[in-house]
Amino acid sequence: xxxxxxxxxxxxxxxxxxxxxxxxxxxxxxxxxxxxxxxxxxxxxxxxxxxxxxxxxxxxxxxxxxxxxxxxxxxxxxxxxxxxxxxxxxxxxxxxxxxxxxxxxxxxxxxxxxxxxxxxxxxxxxxxxxxxxxxxxxxxxxxxxxxxxxxxxxxxxxxxxxxxxxxxxxxxxxxxxxxxxxxxxxxxxxxxxxxxxxxxxxxxxxxxxxxxxxxxxxxxxxxxxxxxxxxxxxxxxxxxxxxxxxxxxxxxxxxxxxxxxxxxxxxxxxxxxxxxxxxxxxxxxxxxxxxxxxxxxxxxxxxxxxxxxxxxxxxxxxxxxxxxxxxxxxxxxxxxxxxxxxxxxxxxxxxxx
Numbered sequence: 378x379x380x381x382x383x384x385x386x387x388x389x390x391x392x393x394x395x396x397x398x399x400x401x402x403x404x405x406x407x408x409x410x411x412x413x414x415x416x417x418x419x420x421x422x423x424x425x426x427x428x429x430x431x432x433x434x435x436x437x438x439x440x441x442x443x444x445x446x447x448x449x450x451x452x453x454x455x456x457x458x459x460x461x462x463x464x465x466x467x468x469x470x471x472x473x474x475x476x477x478x479x480x481x482x483x484x485x486x487x488x489x490x491x492x493x494x495x496x497x498x499x500x501x502x503x504x505x506x507x508x509x510x511x512x513x514x515x516x517x518x519x520x521x522x523x524x525x526x527x528x529x530x531x532x533x534x535x536x537x538x539x540x541x542x543x544x545x546x547x548x549x550x551x552x553x554x555x556x557x558x559x560x561x562x563x564x565x566x567x568x569x570x571x572x573x574x575x576x577x578x579x580x581x582x583x584x585x586x587x588x589x590x591x592x593x594x595x596x597x598x599x600x601x602x603x604x605x606x607x608x609x610x611x612x613x614x615x616x617x618x619x620x621x622x623x624x625x626x627x628x629x630x631x632x633x634x635x636x637x638x639x640x641x642x643x644x645x646x647x648x649x650x651x652x653x654x655x656x657x658x659x660x661x662x663x664x665x666x667x668x669x670x671x672x673x674x675x676x677x678x679x680x681x682x683x684x685x686x687x688x689x690x691x692x693x694x695x696x697x698x699x700x701x702x703x704x705x706x707x708x709x710x711x712x713x714x715x716x717x718x719x720x721x722x723x724x725x726x727x728x729x730x
Contacts, residue, residue: 382414382449383494383702386484389419390499391506392464393473394679395689397427400499401436402691403698404452413702416447416493418480420458430466430685444492457483466685474505481516485523488670495671495701496520499694500679514546517665520672528567529667532640533650533676534700535657539576539640540649541568541666552645556588556601561609564642569618571666572639574711575704584629584638585610585622586648592625606644626652650676659690662697664704671704673697 390396397419404415417424421440428436439451447453458476465473481501487493498516513519521529533540543564544555565583572581586592587606589599596603606623613620626643629635630652643649653661654676661676675693683689 382412383705384414384416384444384447384492385698385701386444386488386493386496387415387417387698388477388480388484388496388498389417389423389458390477390480391469391473391502391679392419392423392458392462392476393466393468393470394500394502394681394684396499396679397424398431398684398687398689399675399691399694401428401431401433402689403695405433405436409698410450410452413698414447414449415452415698416441416444416487417452417454418457418484418487419454420460420462420476421454421456422460423458423462423464423476424454426464427685431687444487447493455483455487467681469502469505469681471505474502475508477501477506478508478511481519485520489523495673495705497694497697497701498672498674500675500677502679502681516672516674517545517663520665520668520670524668524670527667527669528563529665530564530567530571532568532571532664532666533653533657534662534664535653535660538635538653538656539572540653541640541642542646542649543642544645546646549645549647552588553601556605556644558605558609558612561585561606561642561644562612565609565613565618565620566616567667568640568642569613569620571664575664575666575671575707576639577707577711578639580619581639582637583618583620584624584635584641585620586626586629586641586643587623588644588648590625591628592623659692660696661693662700664700671701671708673701673704 438454439448441453441455458479462476463472488496517531531542531545544552569581572578587602593599593602602623610620626648663674663676665672675697
């Protein structure tokens, strides 16, 4: 495997939130430069504003134009935002949203061109980032479109728990019509593949949740489990995927049996993320599984209410960086061991003369 350090693209997120604070705190330890090369996509001017607001001395940034100019022993920053942008801590503004999108665009461009290796995104405010160019519910959907709309999954990751989501960022009223056998099967497949390659789990065990209370109670409280979810699980099992269920969400998380599985597949956003964040909020990471590139983010938002107050916990962001680096290395290892597989023996190869 290559011994070169992984080049980590870090987007600034919403400039009025806690993005720069958690970035500074994550990169404050000089030892991180021994593990990876950080490349922040944002603004030196905005960074300086946050540094002053947070009273962080002696944090220098190496200004560059693109990822290929990154210095391996410095914290680098690609200036891609207009210097006239206005920071208004704790406020959702159009400037803040557009600055977040511009930084994301530049980071994705460099990622596509191979100038950086992985992407870690600081939180954005979806309302102010939304525009004609960014007409997406969030990072996940935008990145899926940028990299070919391949099958993908929002996967929340912590040491003790992994939770994938079928329907993602959609209104709850739309969930029933979006839950099809094909969609659930697609998510089971990409989750299984992600666990195998990105986490080197040889035979993942996936718990699939029902959508109704008590997983429908055998049709008494809804028939989606019988007509949609269970058939998807059965097809997955025929393909060799160890998918089990459907399980009642409250029972699985409440009983402690979730530890028997390598991952849980929830039917909708809050069904999976509410228990996940109650268990692993400070260390949880959001991974976009299934894409040809590695993207992670912390499992929290912009936290406008504490922006600039030096109160933000960087733990989730730090774990997001480490996970991105680990997955990048695991994927490279997988490519190496899969590139020249042993050819199957042909009939007669072992017959005696």
